[in-house]
Amino acid sequence: MATPYQDRKIAAPLLNEGDATYFEAATKGKLMVKYCNDCKQYHHYPRTLCPFCFSDKTEWKEARGTGTVYSFSITRAAGPVPYAIAYVTLDEGPSMMTNIVECDLDTIKCGQKVTVTFKPTDDPKIAIPMFKPV
Numbered sequence: 001m002a003t004p005y006q007d008r009k010i011a012a013p014l015l016n017e018g019d020a021t022y023f024e025a026a027t028k029g030k031l032m033v034k035y036c037n038d039c040k041q042y043h044h045y046p047r048t049l050c051p052f053c054f055s056d057k058t059e060w061k062e063a064r065g066t067g068t069v070y071s072f073s074i075t076r077a078a079g080p081v082p083y084a085i086a087y088v089t090l091d092e093g094p095s096m097m098t099n100i101v102e103c104d105l106d107t108i109k110c111g112q113k114v115t116v117t118f119k120p121t122d123d124p125k126i127a128i129p130m131f132k133p134v
Helices: 020-027
Strands: 032-036 058-062 066-075 083-090 095-100 113-120 127-133
Touching: 020 032, 020 058, 020 127, 066 095
Parallel strands: 095 127
Antiparallel strands: 032 058, 066 083, 066 113, 083 095, 113 127
């Protein structure tokens, strides 16, 4: 049975210290990830110290916004609108937990190429990066 995509209401996240840059950029249509200037690796979830070498020489860099579905699950009973939660491996390397949107949920596949899109939350100053099939 096909599960057509429907937008669902998204609550604004509670921001942690250091999250503002990520969400401000998302609201402007940019996907930002942290990059370590010592070991030259990207990482996500954003944090001050690099999770690979523990350097504090990290900076925000704009990601291409493209990646591949690593794993996903379709949630049909958690609310009035079914949705897909997934891990997407960005072309820069790190994986991020996200939603797959703007498609028939039954067509999502592991290994599928996706691109970022930004969905508004109930706070007009905050958008959330999600992914849709290419």
